[in-house]
Amino acid sequence: MSAVRLSDLLRRDVSTDPMITGVTADSRKVGAGSLFVALPGTAADGRAFIPQALSQGAAAVLAPQDTPEGLAPLLVRSGDVRRAYALAARSFYGAQPATCVAVTGTNGKTSVAAFCRQIWAALGIKAASMGTLGVVAQSGARTEALTPPGLTSPDAGDAARLLAALAEGGVTHLALEASSHGIDQRRLDGVTLKAAAFTNLTQDHLDYHGDMEAYRAAKLRLFETLLPRGRTAVLNADSDAYNAFAAASIMSGLGVMGVGERGRDLSLIERRAVPEGQRLILDVRGDRHDVLLPLAGAFQASNALVAAGLCIAAGEDAAKVLHALEKITGAAGRLQRVSGGRGEAYVDYAHTPDGLETVLKALRPHATGRLIVVFGAGGDRDKGKRPLMGEIAGRLADVAIVTDDNPRSEDPAVIRAEVRAGCPNALEIGDRRAAIREATAMMRDGDVVVVAGKGHEQGQIVAGVTHPFDDATELAEALRLDA
Numbered sequence: 001m002s003a004v005r006l007s008d009l010l011r012r013d014v015s016t017d018p019m020i021t022g023v024t025a026d027s028r029k030v031g032a033g034s035l036f037v038a039l040p041g042t043a044a045d046g047r048a049f050i051p052q053a054l055s056q057g058a059a060a061v062l063a064p065q066d067t068p069e070g071l072a073p074l075l076v077r078s079g080d081v082r083r084a085y086a087l088a089a090r091s092f093y094g095a096q097p098a099t100c101v102a103v104t105g106t107n108g109k110t111s112v113a114a115f116c117r118q119i120w121a122a123l124g125i126k127a128a129s130m131g132t133l134g135v136v137a138q139s140g141a142r143t144e145a146l147t148p149p150g151l152t153s154p155d156a157g158d159a160a161r162l163l164a165a166l167a168e169g170g171v172t173h174l175a176l177e178a179s180s181h182g183i184d185q186r187r188l189d190g191v192t193l194k195a196a197a198f199t200n201l202t203q204d205h206l207d208y209h210g211d212m213e214a215y216r217a218a219k220l221r222l223f224e225t226l227l228p229r230g231r232t233a234v235l236n237a238d239s240d241a242y243n244a245f246a247a248a249s250i251m252s253g254l255g256v257m258g259v260g261e262r263g264r265d266l267s268l269i270e271r272r273a274v275p276e277g278q279r280l281i282l283d284v285r286g287d288r289h290d291v292l293l294p295l296a297g298a299f300q301a302s303n304a305l306v307a308a309g310l311c312i313a314a315g316e317d318a319a320k321v322l323h324a325l326e327k328i329t330g331a332a333g334r335l336q337r338v339s340g341g342r343g344e345a346y347v348d349y350a351h352t353p354d355g356l357e358t359v360l361k362a363l364r365p366h367a368t369g370r371l372i373v374v375f376g377a378g379g380d381r382d383k384g385k386r387p388l389m390g391e392i393a394g395r396l397a398d399v400a401i402v403t404d405d406n407p408r409s410e411d412p413a414v415i416r417a418e419v420r421a422g423c424p425n426a427l428e429i430g431d432r433r434a435a436i437r438e439a440t441a442m443m444r445d446g447d448v449v450v451v452a453g454k455g456h457e458q459g460q461i462v463a464g465v466t467h468p469f470d471d472a473t474e475l476a477e478a479l480r481l482d483a
């Protein structure tokens with residue numbers, strides 16, 4: 001990457017104007033000539049690392065407005081330092097795929113981003129998705145994982161670097177997941193968006209946002225601030241929060257595309273389960289379309305419509321987009337069928353009350369016998385969702401087994417007790433492998449087992465240490481043992 005003048009990166013006058021050779025908010029990544037961005041965070045204050053950054057050769061430091069003068073020879077202050085960081089990183093790295101779209105919502109982001117990528121690829125476009133599963137590029141049927149799973153929305157510097165690498169690799173279309181943390185922390189402020197979408201808003205992350213209003217405000221910022229005026233907001237009209245998102249979008253000068261059963265622009269007229277998935281009858285501004293979606297569950301139909309809406313809003317032909325839906329596959333770990341055993345067995349990533357309710361309702365029609373769920377709740381995350389998830393599992397499953405799901409720094413037994421407050425009759429088996437084995441051992445003909453919460457994840461985080469663990473492998477092994 002070539003060097004860029006500081007004044008060009010920040011688009012403002014500076015007292016001295018060195019050539020900048022890198023942009024980072026992590027002092028450990030500072031090299032000679034870097035711009036170090038000192039961000040006050042939740043675990044640390046980046047300003048404490050200014051001496052380290054300078055000793056590693058930082059040419060300039062960007063910091064919040066209230067930072068005392070004199071902490072660095074060349075200190076530039078900003079009233080919104082996280083946004084300034086994202087814009088500087090964007091200017092530094094330059095290129096981005098010409099068509100970038102973003103999706104926010106409590107649940108469904110990963111699925112929508114993966115569907116957009118697949119729709120574009122089916123239309124002959126070199127596409128990519130960026131989110132919880134990492135960065136995945138796709139050309140025709142060939143997919144390539146470019147980064148491993150990490151944050152849902154990457155750090156602003158990482159995002160800018162990855163977008164430039166994608167553009168240089170010939171990717172023209174990118175679908176990004178915009179998490180509420182990511183939007184709030186301005187991680188995506190440097191991305192120029194063609195369209196943005198909203199799936200739903202239900203409880204999660206109140207440990208970070210405090211209350212639902214603040215959580216909603218973070219998500220609204222995607223439409224109010226990040227999507228340029230005149231572009232289209234693709235909104236799930238079946239969400240209770242639709243009106244709030246539609247009003248904010250209109251106030252922000254955006255077009256609104258309502259999708260779903262109550263959607264006016266891409267409306268779901270009829271949905272019928274068939275053995276291959278579901279048959280959807282759609283009305284797109286007066287035109288009828290019949291689509292065989294090869295995925296089960298009302299929620300996947302909803303996600304598919306949001307993805308189709310995004311691709312249409314970003315310029316593709318509606319009939320071609322809807323046709324492409326007939327070939328899509330589900331994202332890894334989202335209602336993923338694991339074969340073997342006497343009934344049906346699934347791994348799913350439901351880790352919120354609404355996600356769990358949605359997946360249990362989607363699977364109920366598959367169970368001629370009992371619906372058995374293995375689930376838990378993550379440590380160092382919204383504690384309020386624990387009893388709610390317990391209550392839902394107790395009400396909607398025939399057998400609920402409460403187990404561990406990334407306790408992180410918390411006492412796993414305490415988390416399980418908080419979950420069980422909502423389902424006192426549930427079984428409790430802390431060891432996730434043993435819980436999965438118990439579920440498959442009790443399986444009889446017609447029963448359905450779902451192991452929820454970890455989806456694609458490859459580890460169990462206990463006391464800060466990640467132990468290798470994969471639900472799909474564990475479930476397959478348990479089914480094999482029972483065979």
Ligand SMILES: CC(=O)N[C@H]1[C@@H](OP(=O)(O)OP(=O)(O)OC[C@H]2O[C@@H](n3ccc(=O)[nH]c3=O)[C@H](O)[C@@H]2O)O[C@H](CO)[C@@H](O)[C@@H]1O[C@H](C)C(=O)N[C@@H](C)C(=O)N[C@H](CCC(=O)O)C(=O)O
Nearest residue numbers: 025026027039041042043044046049151152153155179181
């Ligand atoms: C709460 C939260 O979002 N934290 C993220 C945030 O941390 P932070 O800004 O609070 O940073 P901090 O650790 O306090 O450090 C402050 C600053 O000092 C810097 N530092 C720190 C140490 C050092 O030696 N040198 C140094 O320069 C750090 O780089 C940082 O800029 O920015 C960091 C850098 O990008 C992230 O790694 C970190 O993610 C933590 C690990 C995390 O767990 N985040 C989760 C909650 C998250 O973001 N999840 C969302 C939503 C998931 C969903 O879809 O449901 C996601 O987008 O993944």
Ligand SMILES: Nc1ncnc2c1ncn2[C@@H]1O[C@H](COP(=O)(O)OP(=O)(O)OP(=O)(O)O)[C@@H](O)[C@H]1O
Nearest residue numbers: 106107108109110111299334348349350355358359
């Ligand atoms: N539209 C939806 N409505 C309700 N629940 C959904 C919906 N889509 C997916 N889910 C449930 O949420 C789980 C996670 O889905 P997905 O990974 O697509 O969401 P996400 O928004 O990317 O999650 P994260 O916040 O972890 O990034 C799924 O496994 C499923 O149980």
Ligand SMILES: N[C@H](CCC[C@H](N)C(=O)O)C(=O)O
Nearest residue numbers: 351377378381405406453454
């Ligand atoms: N993006 C979500 C994922 C949660 C997955 C679940 N397995 C957990 O650890 O709580 C979060 O960071 O809150």
Ligand SMILES: [Mg+2]
Nearest residue numbers: 109110132152
């Ligand atoms: Mg995701």
